[in-house]
Amino acid sequence: MMSIHWLWTALALAAVWFFLQDLFLMKKRKRFPPGPKGLPIIGNLHLLGKNPHQDLAKLAKKHGPLMYMRFGYVPAIIVSSPEAAEKFLKTYDQVFASRPYHESSWHVSYEQRNLSFAQYGPYWRNMRKLCILQLLSSHKINSFLPMRREEVGTLVKSLKQAASDGAAVDLSAAISSLGANMSCLMIFGKKYMDKDFDDRGFRDVIQEALRLGATPNLGDYFPLLGVLDLQGLTRRFKDLAKVFDKFFEKIIDEHLQSQEHKQTKDVVDIMMGIMQSGEAEFEFDRRHVKAVLLDLLVASMDTSVTAVEWAISELLRRPEAMRKLQKELEDKVGLERTVEESDVEGLEYLDMVIKETMRLHPVAPLLLPHESMEDCAVDDFHIQKKSRIIINVYAIGHDPNVWPDPETFIPERFKDSNIDLRGQDFQLIPFGSGRRGCPGLQLGILLVRFVLAQLVHCFNWEPADNIKPTDLDMSETFGLVLARAKHLKVVPTYRLQE
Ligand code: HEM
Numbered sequence: 001m002m003s004i005h006w007l008w009t010a011l012a013l014a015a016v017w018f019f020l021q022d023l024f025l026m027k028k029r030k031r032f033p034p035g036p037k038g039l040p041i042i043g044n045l046h047l048l049g050k051n052p053h054q055d056l057a058k059l060a061k062k063h064g065p066l067m068y069m070r071f072g073y074v075p076a077i078i079v080s081s082p083e084a085a086e087k088f089l090k091t092y093d094q095v096f097a098s099r100p101y102h103e104s105s106w107h108v109s110y111e112q113r114n115l116s117f118a119q120y121g122p123y124w125r126n127m128r129k130l131c132i133l134q135l136l137s138s139h140k141i142n143s144f145l146p147m148r149r150e151e152v153g154t155l156v157k158s159l160k161q162a163a164s165d166g167a168a169v170d171l172s173a174a175i176s177s178l179g180a181n182m183s184c185l186m187i188f189g190k191k192y193m194d195k196d197f198d199d200r201g202f203r204d205v206i207q208e209a210l211r212l213g214a215t216p217n218l219g220d221y222f223p224l225l226g227v228l229d230l231q232g233l234t235r236r237f238k239d240l241a242k243v244f245d246k247f248f249e250k251i252i253d254e255h256l257q258s259q260e261h262k263q264t265k266d267v268v269d270i271m272m273g274i275m276q277s278g279e280a281e282f283e284f285d286r287r288h289v290k291a292v293l294l295d296l297l298v299a300s301m302d303t304s305v306t307a308v309e310w311a312i313s314e315l316l317r318r319p320e321a322m323r324k325l326q327k328e329l330e331d332k333v334g335l336e337r338t339v340e341e342s343d344v345e346g347l348e349y350l351d352m353v354i355k356e357t358m359r360l361h362p363v364a365p366l367l368l369p370h371e372s373m374e375d376c377a378v379d380d381f382h383i384q385k386k387s388r389i390i391i392n393v394y395a396i397g398h399d400p401n402v403w404p405d406p407e408t409f410i411p412e413r414f415k416d417s418n419i420d421l422r423g424q425d426f427q428l429i430p431f432g433s434g435r436r437g438c439p440g441l442q443l444g445i446l447l448v449r450f451v452l453a454q455l456v457h458c459f460n461w462e463p464a465d466n467i468k469p470t471d472l473d474m475s476e477t478f479g480l481v482l483a484r485a486k487h488l489k490v491v492p493t494y495r496l497q498e
Pocket residue numbers: 115116117128295296299300303304307363364367368369370430431432433435436437438439440441443444445448
């Protein structure tokens with residue numbers, strides 16, 4: 001009797017041993033991508049500085065285009081080659097189409113009910129479809145053409161005044177205001193540059209939200225620390241959330257009370273119309289409307305104008321490229337009138353300048369973070385469920401194996417090339433690609449083309465303060481968009497014959 005008892009115990013122990021061994025071997029058999037060694041607890045967080053896109057690009061040179069890192073408790077995969085990006089954004093797009101938990105979005109955007117940080121699923125799918133069909137369609141974009149013409153015209157007028165005074169202008173500030181005005185008019189139907197928002201004013205509050213949104217939050221990487229809010233970010237986000245909420249409530253109420261018959265409906269009109277009609281086939285209340293309003297505001301305000309700012313900076317440093325673009329515009333439009341939106345389609349050199357600018361200075365150098373929804377194998381490497389996927393388009397754009405002489409601004413490299421920036425060619429994906437690719441691409445490209453063409457056609461430019469064009473400071477500052485670290489100060493000379 002005793003010996004049988006021992007036999008069972010021995011068999012049970014053997015089973016446990018084999019099970020554990022198997023588990024251990026299975027773990028070992030899983031091959032993670034190579035990457036830098038992490039420290040206990042913080043993992044690789046200490047390797048990220050002020051410009052994480054540049055830090056990650058340097059690390060990828062050492063560890064390869066598919067790199068495993070750990071930020072606190074969050075596993076991360078850094079993707080830094082066109083081939084690897086294609087795997088994540090096309091081949092296995094469905095697995096990697098979600099977004100990670102994002103503390104700031106959680107508080108400011110009604111528990112991630114916005115589009116850009118919504119988790120992959122029916123809500124995100126429906127909301128994206130609604131935004132594309134109702135808010136960002138060609139028809140809707142065209143309906144705002146007179147507004148864009150007027151706003152760009154106002155900017156040109158003020159620059160013309162500065163030109164006749166021989167004064168230097170802060171072009172970064174001027175086109176940033178243009179971006180904010182155009183976004184407000186499209187979304188709210190009116191400009192908010194005053195104290196309507198709160199005591200700090202509209203722009204300051206939005207800028208603060210952008211700055212805080214880009215600050216690495218320990219709560220995103222150490223879920224337990226989130227509760228302690230050691231950086232004080234959660235508290236500030238909750239404060240901001242209240243300010244935004246009050247502002248959006250006021251705008252919505254104004255829209256509901258207004259009896260005015262509008263020719264062009266703004267985004268609030270359309271969203272409220274859908275909410276009240278009950279025709280949305282998914283949960284859609286004021287929280288969803290407000291989350292998407294903020295989303296579109298943030299996504300559209302600084303993106304296109306930042307690209308224009310970089311393009312002008314690069315053209316200043318390469319005067320022959322500036323002249324070539326001016327010549328193309330002159331051939332098409334002449335010097336007797338200003339450029340219209342309808343002129344900018346099919347301008348070959350303009351498009352080459354824009355592609356080259358977005359290669360060198362992608363507006364969103366790491367796209368937005370993606371998250372894997374299940375375990376997956378890519379190139380025989382194991383990618384865990386809930387890994388954060390970071391596509392480093394900056395690294396791809398600066399890789400000498402992809403682009404010869406990558407640090408030099410050479411629009412001509414796109415001559416006779418089929419490479420486009422709409423997400424099919426993975427060496428140039430400033431708008432991302434696949435399910436999560438930018439739904440505002442058409443509007444974004446249109447704005448960059450129109451504003452850049454207008455500024456280059458109307459004016460000759462020189463750096464202010466007698467700085468030599470080649471000495472222009474081109475350093476970057478990382479945020480929700482990759483902006484110039486120093487504002488671009490320039491002296492314009494009007495060149496049209498009116
Ligand atoms: C030059 C201008 C623009 C650039 C370079 C740009 C770039 C991007 C990028 C890189 C992403 C993330 C893609 C990813 O995670 O894979 C994105 C997402 C997004 N963009 Fe844009 N964008 C621009 C303009 C706009 C405009 C004008 C709007 C709307 C008015 C807009 C709305 C959005 C939204 C809503 C998302 C989130 C999409 C989602 O998660 O499903 N963008 N954009």
